[in-house]
Amino acid sequence: MTGEHRPTRHLVVMGVSGVGKTTVARRISELTGLRFAEADEFHPEANVARMRAGIPLDDADRWPWLRDLAAWMAARHAEGVSTVLACSALKRSYRDVLRQGPPDVEFVHLHGPARLIRDRLTRRTGHYMPAALLDSQRAALEHLGPEESGMVLEATLSPDELAAAVGARLGLPPA
Known part of the structure; x- marks a missing residue:
């Protein structure tokens, strides 16, 4: 079997900040064994400083970061490792990268009411993304197109329910 790749799966749990991407992606990883990564950890310090200051990132800030995420998934694919990435992936052009x-x-788009998400953001500790940037993220969000491989799930469900739904709908075997 030298030179053959094991089939891999690559999921991106997407949506605005505070919708539960990281929690759900980690839970999917625990249930299925897919390798987890948090896209926020790939941001250069300059991007983190901007967001911490309440300044939304622009596309020029995001392109290198998105290319790094794509490269990370491609490297795992080359190793025969499936992945689940928690990443906002707000625009179609970002998902294209x-x-x-x-x-x-x-793509697994977690979607929920602004009030619920804003409440989560205000209660969250230890994260640099302020609740004040939620409106800019919601404005930038482009929903999955019909030709994009993915699903939309309601963030009002529990992380366990969401992870189980993803596993069932995508036919992901348990770890």
């Missing part, structure tokens, strides 16, 4: 990594990327 992520799709340039491994051969197939599936």
Whole structure:
């Protein structure tokens, strides 16, 4: 079997800040064994400083970061490792960059009411993304197009329910 790749799966749990991407992606990883990564950890310090100051990132700030995420998924694919990435992936053009990594990327869009998400953001500690940037993220969000591989799930469900739904709908075997 030298030179053959094991089939891999690559998921991006997407949505605005505070919708539960990281929690759900970690839970999917625990249930399925897919390797987890938090996209925020790939941001250069300059991006983190901007967000911490309440300044939304622009596309020029995001392109190198998105290419790094795509490269990370592509490298895991080359190793035969499936992944689940927690990443905002707000715009179609951002998702297009992520799709340039491994051969197939599936998106799980967590969507929820602004009031619920704002409440989560105000209670969150230890994160640099202020609740004040939620409106700019909601304005930038482009929902998945019909030709994009993915699903939309309501963030009002528990992380366990969301992870189980993803596993069932995508046919992901348990770890």
